[in-house]
Amino acid sequence: MKIGVIGTGLTKFGEIWDKSLRDLLAEAQLKSLEEAGISPKDIEMIFTGNMCAGALSGQLHIGAMAAENLRLNVPSTRVEGACASGALAIRAGIAAIESGAAKIVQVNGVEKMTDVSTEQVTTALMGAGDEEVEGFQGATFPALYALMARAYMQEFGLTREELAAVPVKSHKHGSMNPIAQYQKELSIDDVINASMVSDPLTLMDCSPITDGASSIILATESIAKKLNNDAVWVVGSGQASDTLALSNRDSLSEIKATRFAAEHAFKQAGITARDVHLAEVHDCFSIAELLAIEGLGLAKKGEAGKHAAAGHHYFDSKMPINTCGGLKSCGHPIGATGVKQAVEIVHQLQNRAGKRQVKKAEVGVAQNVGGTGATVVVNVFKR
Amino acid sequence: MFRSTPIIRWRKYQERYNLMGAKCEKCGKLHYPQPALCTCGSSKFIAHKFKGEGTLLSFTDIGSGPEAYAEHAPYCLGIIQLSEGPKITSQLSDCKLEDLKIGMQMIATFRKFYSSGEKGAIYYGTKFTPKW
Ligand SMILES: [Zn+2]
Numbered sequence: 001m002k003i004g005v006i007g008t009g010l011t012k013f014g015e016i017w018d019k020s021l022r023d024l025l026a027e028a029q030l031k032s033l034e035e036a037g038i039s040p041k042d043i044e045m046i047f048t049g050n051m052c053a054g055a056l057s058g059q060l061h062i063g064a065m066a067a068e069n070l071r072l073n074v075p076s077t078r079v080e081g082a083c084a085s086g087a088l089a090i091r092a093g094i095a096a097i098e099s100g101a102a103k104i105v106q107v108n109g110v111e112k113m114t115d116v117s118t119e120q121v122t123t124a125l126m127g128a129g130d131e132e133v134e135g136f137q138g139a140t141f142p143a144l145y146a147l148m149a150r151a152y153m154q155e156f157g158l159t160r161e162e163l164a165a166v167p168v169k170s171h172k173h174g175s176m177n178p179i180a181q182y183q184k185e186l187s188i189d190d191v192i193n194a195s196m197v198s199d200p201l202t203l204m205d206c207s208p209i210t211d212g213a214s215s216i217i218l219a220t221e222s223i224a225k226k227l228n229n230d231a232v233w234v235v236g237s238g239q240a241s242d243t244l245a246l247s248n249r250d251s252l253s254e255i256k257a258t259r260f261a262a263e264h265a266f267k268q269a270g271i272t273a274r275d276v277h278l279a280e281v282h283d284c285f286s287i288a289e290l291l292a293i294e295g296l297g298l299a300k301k302g303e304a305g306k307h308a309a310a311g312h313h314y315f316d317s318k319m320p321i322n323t324c325g326g327l328k329s330c331g332h333p334i335g336a337t338g339v340k341q342a343v344e345i346v347h348q349l350q351n352r353a354g355k356r357q358v359k360k361a362e363v364g365v366a367q368n369v370g371g372t373g374a375t376v377v378v379n380v381f382k383r
Numbered sequence: 384m385f386r387s388t389p390i391i392r393w394r395k396y397q398e399r400y401n402l403m404g405a406k407c408e409k410c411g412k413l414h415y416p417q418p419a420l421c422t423c424g425s426s427k428f429i430a431h432k433f434k435g436e437g438t439l440l441s442f443t444d445i446g447s448g449p450e451a452y453a454e455h456a457p458y459c460l461g462i463i464q465l466s467e468g469p470k471i472t473s474q475l476s477d478c479k480l481e482d483l484k485i486g487m488q489m490i491a492t493f494r495k496f497y498s499s500g501e502k503g504a505i506y507y508g509t510k511f512t513p514k515w
Contacts, residue, residue, distance in 0.1 A: 146443035247472040
């Protein structure tokens, strides 16, 4: 498989009080078109990842909204898979091109989350879990990941300090990303001493509530070569599922679907974990980053925390992870996250990531998770 | 997303009140709650009531929960492996975070969960508590 990414667009991530759901989506859509140097009428299909607009903005039918923004009548579909909605939209775009149904596709992600109370957001996000098994019990996402963190700490001896190295690194990267929600560095003590959300996770282990949108344009190999001599290629894509509820899985200390999705994506791309130069992974909570790194095979089970504490995941170190600042520092507008991960990898591979540029990067991977690992998408990008 | 109407909660009350799960008729595997298919592929189950004893696999606390639990917070949450095998996500009652330890024995207890407003229905279910 070889599909070109010929344009990217991102809004600022954060509390964007003066922009609506539609404004954010339209801004990202127009930016990716402009970068690709094409006009709206060149777009044959649109896929947009979004999770919460129905619950938080009273707006569904995001597919039609995205088409209307471009004054198009082409097929346009909203894709939902909780926090993996963005990467699922990318997969829908890939499928459209691979099947020959379209030659140029726009893939977007959008979420508007800061208009409502934190309790309302918490309630809406629990839609990603199992309502009967987890929701009724008053579970929240920070709590479910805290259960994973504690089980992992017990099993592998991960320390609180090692885990804190994850958000510290994320904020270092975020401080070099102009669109990031938080651009301020953190210390290990800042993480450990922050207010407790769900023990052992503090506020600084948790990704924030964010508004934002992201967009990419995908095109067939021949069109991409014609339009853009610096295209980055999607060369592998995998997706896997697991039980909605964490408690229905064999292990609490791994996200098995990451392993399955990565096996498929890496095989399709003809690579192994050793060939990966950088990765954007789904660090909705600090522990999730370690589980992602291990699921992708970038560290042995139980060892990702040691690598994090040793500083191996900084942009200028052995295995750069989340150079955009990750969900923690860049922000986590749910549906936009998966597409933003792709944008960061593309920018890194095109040598345009500014102060956080990874040297000589040729293969990048993006891993996007829905819920506590019930949906995982892994996409592989090559220069 | 948390949606609570009497009918939604009534439908599964046996599960919540009585820890009613299912036993696969073909291979004998126990499940909580009843799935559509057993891991062996069979869809034939008979009701199975779990004893309500198990081991704490992990735990945490919730300072601010979903809207329905706003008045109820803080509370503890855990995953318990029932002595018969299946795992269950459950609130942990009559204990503080400091009391809890992975591996400790837990027993089921019937508790109030929340009420929908002053005149609304009160919802009950099973929570787990340490077996002191
Ligand atoms: Zn069976």
